[in-house]
Structures are given as C-alpha cells and as structure tokens.
Amino acid sequence: MERKTAVIPPEKLAAQTEYCEKIAALWRREGRTPLAFVDTYGCQQNEADSERIRGMLRESGYAMGESEEGADVVVINTCAIREHAEQRVYGNVGALVHAKRRHPGQKIFVCGCMMGQPAAAERMKKSYRHVDGVFNPHQLWRFPELLYSVLTQKKRVFATESSDGAICEGIPVERQSSLKAWVSIMYGCNNFCSYCIVPYVRGRERSRDPEEIVREVEGLIAAGYKDITLLGQNVNSYGKDRDGLPDFADLLARLAELPGEFLLRFMTSHPKDAGKKLFDTMAKYPKIAKQLHLPFQSGNDRVLAAMNRRYDSAHYRELIAYARSVMPDLVLTSDVIVGFPGETEEEFEDTLRLIEEIRYDALFTFIFSPRKGTPAAAMDDPTPKKEKNDRFDRLVKLQDAISAERHRAYVGKTFRVLVDGRDGDLLTARTEGGRLVRFSGADGLIGSFQSVTVTDHTTWSLVGALAEQERDHE
Numbered sequence: 001m002e003r004k005t006a007v008i009p010p011e012k013l014a015a016q017t018e019y020c021e022k023i024a025a026l027w028r029r030e031g032r033t034p035l036a037f038v039d040t041y042g043c044q045q046n047e048a049d050s051e052r053i054r055g056m057l058r059e060s061g062y063a064m065g066e067s068e069e070g071a072d073v074v075v076i077n078t079c080a081i082r083e084h085a086e087q088r089v090y091g092n093v094g095a096l097v098h099a100k101r102r103h104p105g106q107k108i109f110v111c112g113c114m115m116g117q118p119a120a121a122e123r124m125k126k127s128y129r130h131v132d133g134v135f136n137p138h139q140l141w142r143f144p145e146l147l148y149s150v151l152t153q154k155k156r157v158f159a160t161e162s163s164d165g166a167i168c169e170g171i172p173v174e175r176q177s178s179l180k181a182w183v184s185i186m187y188g189c190n191n192f193c194s195y196c197i198v199p200y201v202r203g204r205e206r207s208r209d210p211e212e213i214v215r216e217v218e219g220l221i222a223a224g225y226k227d228i229t230l231l232g233q234n235v236n237s238y239g240k241d242r243d244g245l246p247d248f249a250d251l252l253a254r255l256a257e258l259p260g261e262f263l264l265r266f267m268t269s270h271p272k273d274a275g276k277k278l279f280d281t282m283a284k285y286p287k288i289a290k291q292l293h294l295p296f297q298s299g300n301d302r303v304l305a306a307m308n309r310r311y312d313s314a315h316y317r318e319l320i321a322y323a324r325s326v327m328p329d330l331v332l333t334s335d336v337i338v339g340f341p342g343e344t345e346e347e348f349e350d351t352l353r354l355i356e357e358i359r360y361d362a363l364f365t366f367i368f369s370p371r372k373g374t375p376a377a378a379m380d381d382p383t384p385k386k387e388k389n390d391r392f393d394r395l396v397k398l399q400d401a402i403s404a405e406r407h408r409a410y411v412g413k414t415f416r417v418l419v420d421g422r423d424g425d426l427l428t429a430r431t432e433g434g435r436l437v438r439f440s441g442a443d444g445l446i447g448s449f450q451s452v453t454v455t456d457h458t459t460w461s462l463v464g465a466l467a468e469q470e471r472d473h474e
C-alpha cells in the first residue's frame with residue numbers, strides 16, 4: 001500500500017509557534033494577561049482538540065477563564081453529530097453577541113466538526129457577523145496564525161479549505177486533568193455508516209506514528225497520569241492506512257508493557273474490526289482496563305445493513321460471548337440508535353431483545369437525526385416522531401432496570417479504583433470499568449489507586465468504603 005497519510009512538516013508547525021510568540025508580544029505591550037474561554041461540544045475527540053486549542057492559547061500568553069464574560073478570545077468547538085447539537089451551537093453563538101458588546105475587543109472563533117460542513121461555515125459567515133474566525137478540524141493546527149491575523153488586521157478569517165486532513169505532531173496541549181489523559185492515536189473515519197456525518201467532517205482515517213504515541217504515553221506516565229484513554233473513531237482500524245504499522249492490538253500490548261502504575265482504555269471499537277486478538281490482548285495485560293465500548297446501533301440485521309455497519313447481530317453476539325469468556329468481569333457499554341428510517345416495531349423489538357440478552361452496564365441511546373449529505377437522510381422515514389419517542393422511552397426504561405441490576409451486583413465486592421476527586425463529604429473514584437464510586441476518605445488519597453468495597457448503589461453510581469487493609473494505613 002502506498003503511504004497516503006500526510007504529516008504537516010515541522011517547519012510549518014514552527015511558523016505557528018512564531019505566531020504564538022508574536023501574539024504574546026502584542027499582549028506584553030498592552031501590559032496585561034489576556035483571558036481565553038474554550039467551550040467544547042461533542043465527543044472526546046473534540047475535548048482532545050480543545051486541549052490543543054488551549055495549549056496554543058497558553059503559548060500565546062492567554063490565561064484560561066471559565067466563561068465568555070470578559071474573555072479576550074472565545075473559541076466554540078462544535079459538534080455535528082445530531083441536529084440538537086447544532087441547534088445548541090447556533091443558539092449559544094448567537095447569544096455571544098451580548099458578551100462581545102460588553103467587552104468590545106473580544107474575538108470569537110467557531111471551529112470543530114460543524115465547521116467541516118461548508119453550508120454551516122457559510123451560515124456562520126453570513127448570519128453571525130460577530131464571529132471573527134472559523135476553521136474546520138483540518139485547519140486546527142493553524143489557529144495561532146488565524147488568531148494573529150484577526151488581532152492585527154481587523155478582518156474576519158475563514159479557514160475552511162476542504163482536505164482529507166493530515167497529521168500534525170507537536171501542537172502544545174493543555175490537559176484538563178492531571179490524572180486522566182486522552183491520546184489520539186488516529187484521526188478521521190472511513191466507515192461511512194449511512195447515518196453518520198463524521199467521515200465527511202473529519203476526513204479519511206490516518207494513523208499516528210507508533211513511536212510518537214509511545215513517546216506521548218511515556219511522557220504522561222512520567223508526569224503522573226494514571227488513566228490514559230486512546231482515542232479514534234474506530235481504533236481497530238489503527239495502522240491500516242499505511243504499510244509497516246502495528247495493528248491496534250499490538251500497539252495496545254506495547255503500551256501496556258511500559259513500566260509504571262497506570263490504566264489504559266480506548267474508544268471507540270467497531271464490531272466489524274474488533275476480534276479475538278484484541279480481546280486476548282485485553283485479557284492478558286493487567287494495565288488494560290477490562291472495559292469495552294462496542295456500539296451495536298441496532299439489533300436487527302436489515303437495519304444494520306441499511307446503516308452500512310457491515311456486521312450482523314449474530315456476529316455481534318459472538319464477539320461479546322468471546323470477550324466475556326476471556327474477561328468475565330468485563331464492563332460493557334454501547335451506543336444504539338432508535339428510529340432509523342423505516343425501522344418497524346418488530347425491528348425495534350430485535351434491539352430490545354439484544355439489550356435484554358447482553359445486559360450492558362450502560363447504554364448511550366440516540367433518536368435518529370437526519371444529517372444532510374448522508375445516505376440515511378435521503379431514506380424514506382414514515383415513522384411518526386411520537387412513535388420514535390415512545391420507542392426511545394421503552395428502551396431507556398429497559399436499560400435503567402438492567403443498569404440498576406448490574407449495580408446491585410457490585411454490592412459486597414471489592415474493586416481497585418482510581419481516586420479522582422471530592423464531591424462534598426465523599427471522595428470520588430472510578431472502577432477499572434469506569435463506574436463512579438463515592439466513599440469517605442482523606443484528600444491525600446486523591447490521585448492514587450485504592451481498594452474499595454461497594455456497600456450500596458443508585459442507578460448511576462456506587463457507594464463504598466475503603467477496604468480494611470488501606471484503612472489501617474491511613
């Protein structure tokens with residue numbers, strides 16, 4: 001296979017670093033520290049992008065604020081996955097006009113997946129005149145140059161050139177947490193599920209160099225990070241876009257062999273690519289969390305085919321059975337779409353049956369939202385909205401009962417948890433499977449792994465107590 005993945009040359013990134021320095025110099029001349037606010041909509045990939053935006057802002061001399069009020073620059077990092085997400089963005093960007101009036105020097109940028117759609121970028125340009133700059137996900141690394149231009153030339157900027165995107169290594173990152181970190185291992189998606197906008201706005205799959213990934217993870221471990229999540233729209237495709245790269249399971253194994261006390265997670269896996277090798281690797285390494293997010297979307301084979309998912313429900317069931325056979329305590333979560341065009345009551349019931357049978361720890365449930373330009377948006381969709389809402393409610397009710405049952409099963413068991421903060425009187429922690437546990441303990445435990453025995457549960461979280469051994473050492 002020819003090498004298709006483009007990498008931004010280091011000298012181009014160095015030019016961006018120079019823009020950061022020029023911006024910092026502008027503010028030094030003003031004699032004050034400017035304030036920035038970055039607001040994120042959407043998935044972990046977008047959160048990870050926002051951490052890079054904050055990194056570039058920090059390097060340009062900005063301090064981070066908590067709201068748009070009084071901020072010198074506001075960046076809205078948008079999501080296009082469902083219409084509701086887009087409506088929120090239009091509403092909130094519209095409302096920024098007031099904050100800007102109160103702070104006239106404020107510069108407003110809108111970026112992210114929505115801006116990967118030419119029509120949405122055009123709407124920002126025409127109807128939201130208080131927005132100073134727009135850039136799509138492929139242009140993110142050029143943010144310092146765009147900001148400098150807006151600050152110095154009093155002109156609006158629109159960096160929306162369509163491209164399949166390239167990989168940019170070395171953008172500064174300002175992480176939100178000192179314990180948990182996202183590491184993007186690849187960008188884009190090639191799957192074109194018929195309902196999904198992501199491949200259109202984030203371009204083709206491109207994998208980072210494994211050496212870069214290892215270096216980043218080693219750096220995180222050395223800095224004390226304990227919970228590291230590898231990110232990609234379909235991590236199981238890692239390495240397939242060019243010759244000579246390891247596959248995802250091998251990359252995971254290599255990272256899990258690094259010294260230090262930490263847990264590795266990953267998302268998202270696609271059932272057409274995840275398989276025995278991945279599950280065996282997860283089972284083999286204690287440093288890989290026994291947690292799997294494996295979206296199934298629908299339990300009906302006609303619907304799965306119409307979604308272009310390229311697996312059937314029997315294959316999905318086999319995968320789960322194998323994963324559970326090698327990891328009996330696996331925590332399993334999934335995504336499901338209700339009301340895909342033409343989904344009948346019987347087809348929906350196949351989805352309920354699959355949920356009842358598999359018994360997920362948690363589900364992310366969505367009502368189908370037509371996305372312009374995707375094949376599903378043009379499909380016949382005769383089911384009334386009321387009926388879709390009704391299906392959605394039935395599904396949520398079923399899952400709530402299963403979640404409560406799964407939580408009940410935790411009571412009396414002891415888990416290794418990572419203590420990540422405090423909520424009122426109690427410490428908060430996550431189990432290896434990502435479940436929230438609250439328990440009483442000293443602040444000094446924050447940032448460490450502890451053993452906690454679960455004593456009670458609610459629908460969403462667990463209550464526990466430090467296991468005897470640790471309490472003695474307090």
Ligand code: SAH
Nearest residue numbers: 195196233268295335336366367368369371
């Ligand atoms: N790459 C990941 C997730 C992408 S988006 C994956 O393939 O699993 C997260 C979830 O949003 C999807 O799994 C799907 O359940 C949901 N989703 C995506 N497009 C949607 C749409 N048009 N309407 C409703 N839900 C959608």
Ligand code: SF4
Nearest residue numbers: 189191192193196198
């Ligand atoms: Fe969208 Fe499918 Fe790609 Fe996930 S795998 S991002 S659902 S096209």
Ligand code: F3S
Nearest residue numbers: 042043079080081113
């Ligand atoms: Fe994520 Fe939304 Fe983009 S889910 S990839 S931010 S469209």
